[in-house]
Amino acid sequence: MGSSSSSLNNVPDGQQLMQETGFSAAHLLRLYERFKFLDKDNRGHLRSEDFEAVPELSENPIGDRIVGAFFLPGQETVDFSSFVRVLAHFRPTEKNRTRAGAQPDPANSRNRKLKFAFRLYDQDRDGKISRIELLQVLREMLGMQVTEEQLQSIADRAIQEADLDKDDAISFDEFRKSLEKVNIDHKMSIRFLE
Amino acid sequence: MLLLGVTLLLLAAAGADPSGSAASLRGPLHASAPPPRLLPQPVPEYGAPGVASARSAAEAAVGTGKEELEAAEQQHHGGGYRVVQWEWSYVQTPYIIAIWLLVASVAKIFHFSQRFTTVVPESCMLILLGLVLGGVVLLASKKQLYQLDPSLFFLFLLPTIVGDAGYFMPARLFFDNLGAILTYAVVGTLWNAFCTGFCLYAAKLLGIIEQVKADLMDFLLFGALISAVDPVAVLAVFEEVHINEMLFIIVFGESLLNDAVTQVLYKVYISFVEVGVENVQTADYFKGVSFLIVSIGGTLVGLVFAVILGFITRFTKKVRIIEPLFVFLMVYLAYLTAELFSLSAILMTFCGIGANKYVEANISQKSRTTVKYTMKTLASIAETIIFIFLGISAVDKSKWAWDTGLVSCTLVFIFVFRAAVVGQTWVLNRFRLVPLDKIDQVVMSYGGLRGAVAFALVVLLDGERVKAKDYFVATTIVVVFFTVMFQFQGLTIKPLVKWLKVPRSTNSKPTINEEIHERAFDHILTAVEDIAGLQGYHHWRDWEQFDKNYLSKLLLRKSVYRKSELWEAYQKINIRDAISVIDQGGNVLTSARLSLPSMASRASFPEVTNVTNYRENGSGVCLDLQVIDNVSGSKVEEDMETHHVLAGNLYKPRRRYQSHYSRHFMPLGEKERQDREVFQRNMRSRMETFKSTRHKRHKKERSLKKQRRGSDTKDDGGDKPRRNVSWQDKPVVVPVEPEDDKADHSDPEKEEDVGITFTARKAETPKQRPKSALDVCQSPPPHTPSPPTEDSHLPWKGSVGSPPPCVSVEATKIIPVDLQQAWNQSISSLESVSSPPAPAEPVHPRVSALSRLG
DSSP, rough: OOOOOOGGGGSTTTHHHHHHOOHHHHHHHHHHHHHHHHOOOOOEEEEEHHHHHHHGGGGGGTTHHHHHHHOTOOOSSHHHHHHHHHHTSSSSSOSSSSSTSSSSOOOTSSHHHHHHHHHOOOTOOEEEEEEHHHHHHHHHBTTTTTTTHHHHHHHHHHHHHSSOOOOSSEHHHHHHHHHHSSSSHHHHHHHGOO | OOHHHHHHHHHHHHHHHTTTHHHHGGHHHHHOOSSSSSSSOOHHHHHHHHHHHHHHHHHHHHHHHHHHHHHHHHHOOOOOOSSSSSOOHHHHHHHHHHHHHHHHHHHHHHHHGGGGGGGHHHHHHHHHHHHHHHHHHHHSSSSSSOOHHHHIIIIIHHHHHHHHHHHHHHHHHHHHHHHHHHIIIIIHHHHHHHHHHHHHHHHHTTTOOOOOOOOOHHHHHHHHHHOBOOOOGHHHHHHHHHHHHHOOOOOOOOHHHHHHHEEEEEEEEHHHHHHHHGOOOOOHHHHHHTHHHHHHHHHHHHHHHHHHHHHHHOGEEEEGGGGHHHHHHHHHHHHHHHTTTEEEEEEEGHHHHHHHHHHHHHHHHHHHHHHHHHHHHHHHHHHHHHHHHHHHHHHHHHHHHOOOOOOHHHHHHHHHHHHTHHHHHOOOOOHHOOOOOOOHHHHHHTTOOOOOHHHHHHSSSSTTTTHHHHHHHHHHHHHHHHHIIIISSSSSHHHHHHHHSSSSSOSSSSHHHHHHHHHHHHHHHHHHHHTTTTTOOOOOOOOHHIIIIHHHHHHOOOHHHHTTTHHHHHHHHHHHHHHHHHHTOOOOOOOHHHHHHOOHHHHOOHHHHHHHHHHHHHHHHHHHHHHHHHHHHHOOHHHHHHHHHHHHOOOOOOSSSSSSOOBOOOOOOOOOOOHHHHHHHHHHHHHHHHHHHHHHTTHHHHHHHHHHTTSGGGTSHHHHHHHHHHHHSSSSOHHHHHHHHHHHHHHHHHHHHHHHHHHHHHHHHHHHHHHHHHHHHHSOOOOOOOHHHHHHHHHHHHHHOGGGGGGGGGGOOOHHHHHHHHHHHHHHHHHHHHHGGGGGGGHHHHHHHHHHOO
């Protein structure tokens, strides 16, 4: 790559982002390259069209949701630092790093990763995945062959399974409990960000 | 069937006895040699010259001459003319080959239809089949009949195998990881070859290997050929245990290139051995280094031919039917040309890698399919032949000699030295952005599978010059058996990796939540990786620029070249559609109609309607299940069913390329269907989103416009025709009318769907709903834009609409036809209750379904 920390100066808020997200200078630089690549008109921020221009996303059943997660509520653009902050969720957790210097709950902690995923379901941000919200995701993720009844029954079943307080919705705690056995670190980490 | 095949083969073998031996598989060179004979004749009589003829291609001509002589003689002492004759010797060669392949193919059918596919790898089965066949042939003739012929192997079998691998190699990833691949392939293979050779020689000196009479050069030669690791089959295991694109490409690329390295080494040694070690000058050793020249030369030949091929396919528009032929011929010619200059012909795979992109873009879809399948077929045949040879050789004792010392030493050495991968990886990891982790290394070192190429090379040794050939053959057979059957695939590697991967055993099956969410995580990760652009290397940017500016213009058809910008154009058109639709009076259209103009989805994919039909049927089943659930409450069955549905229908995360490569198997249709479905959905939802944002943004504008236009009734009546006109203005040619017709058939579903959201939010909409749905059903065109509908549309958007791109997705979903009726029922029932409370909504489908039952 041939990148050095000196060229980090080109990256807006480089140092601060490094501290905040834990990315290395090389990573940040690389992400900035990518950001500029996506930002075709050099506006300095991305709009949803810029994301949609990534052809692979059109083959991702929940791609649009994920793009949506890059945007803060009410905003229509993403600048570089929020771009990086979102991606920081997917930085693998390192074992040998001293916890003292880092923030109490870094973006790539299991909790934050889960929270990120949870928000993809919880589109109305009421802190619960309602049955309707789950159904929407299921509809997107399941093939056309699945009947609506099957969808309903799957959603019902999933909620029954996870819903501990019987409010017919999955709260974040319940969500986390239902995924206790899953290796989130492995599932939600991009290798190149190591 | 299998039995029949074997019998036939037996017959063939017996018939060929003993003539078939050399002649049989020299088929392509030799098939036309024997002239047609009018007389039935005892085969053995004819056979002898066949054996005598042609130990190599050059001699073939002489042999043919002899045969003709013989044939002429025979014609003399025959008499009379017969209509039906026993023309065995005439058809013998192709006949045997065909039957042979038939048996192998039938065995494959058998293999794939059975459960043990998952346990017993294909190559195992082929070897077993070879053992059986070899045994049969041996019993029948008491003599080894078939042996591998150098020209057959190098001119026909090898190019097909390698060509296939090259053509299916994902070029971009290959070049991205070229450094690692080269390290493993070149350094690794050289290391393996030398170490194995020297260590075996040391073992010989130490007296561990007793019987084998061989010197250092022989051992080095053997070391070279035995180090031809063929890890392609490892990939099948990756698929199941550890999806890792990078490891995949590294192993894939390695398997390709180390064949090349092995082959070059092999040729160098062979020439040394032929000259005789004592005659080898010091300068000649340096010529050994010339393998660099040989390799680079081979690569260049491959690339040159790739360019030519790309250029040719530019102009094949009128002759679609021979497009695949061009591809095969050029790839094959590249191989032959490299052979001609005794360059590393195996590296002509670069021809495949390089040409793939341009060729695929130039040739038609059908040609593409043809090329793919033919490549696969040929490669599969070639590998089958080699493995069967292996089985047969293993049976025939006269072909090999056993030396326990050699065999065990070789096994140990190849295993130990293969583990040196770890060392290389350690070095590589210091330079790589993406390091290889422990499991990758274990898999790589453990997956040291020796395959067909190693065996072919050892069999091709010249017994005259390499005295220990028989020992080497035996050892190679054992090594291949061992690595294929015991060490590798299914038997040990899978459990091993699984054990490494998941240290604590999770014996409980995943819950529904886990299953759903884990899949969602996969998708999230894939999407984020796409966004973060895993592949954004600098040098690629340059190359892409070059590619775009020069190569593509040279090698791609004009039309295709333009199509490469299809994506952007597509986006733009979509947006324009949306704008035009909104601007035209801003009536609330359903997503289905919105998506029509450029999508062409519903019209061009007839299965959509089929799916609806299918759903109708399927829903019945499901309803029954629900009854079961309610009545008997057999939860376990339900769970099973749910898991089944989930496992079968959850979309799989996209991969950058097929991370599954098999010579005998091509995974296609499923993935494409999924991509199409998802693509359609996404495009539709984006349209919808765009519309909604525009909608909000321009609400005021439009209301103004409307007021302006309010008096001229165009808004109401002329709405649809106008839209059509505006669509036709677009550069994309869309058959507007038929699509609209189709859309209108399916529209009600959509209308209903939007209705769902309405009911949830506004009490007055249900009353209005059935009416508008009716409108659309009966007379589509005068679909009046009704302000209340529009208004009701807005709060729904406002409520969920904060993160723009992902809000209105639900509006794009299709409600199955069978639900419509239920919907209407429920809605009318709700109407009678006057205003439904908002939370009632989620229960609707359930209620309606049940009510339909009752």
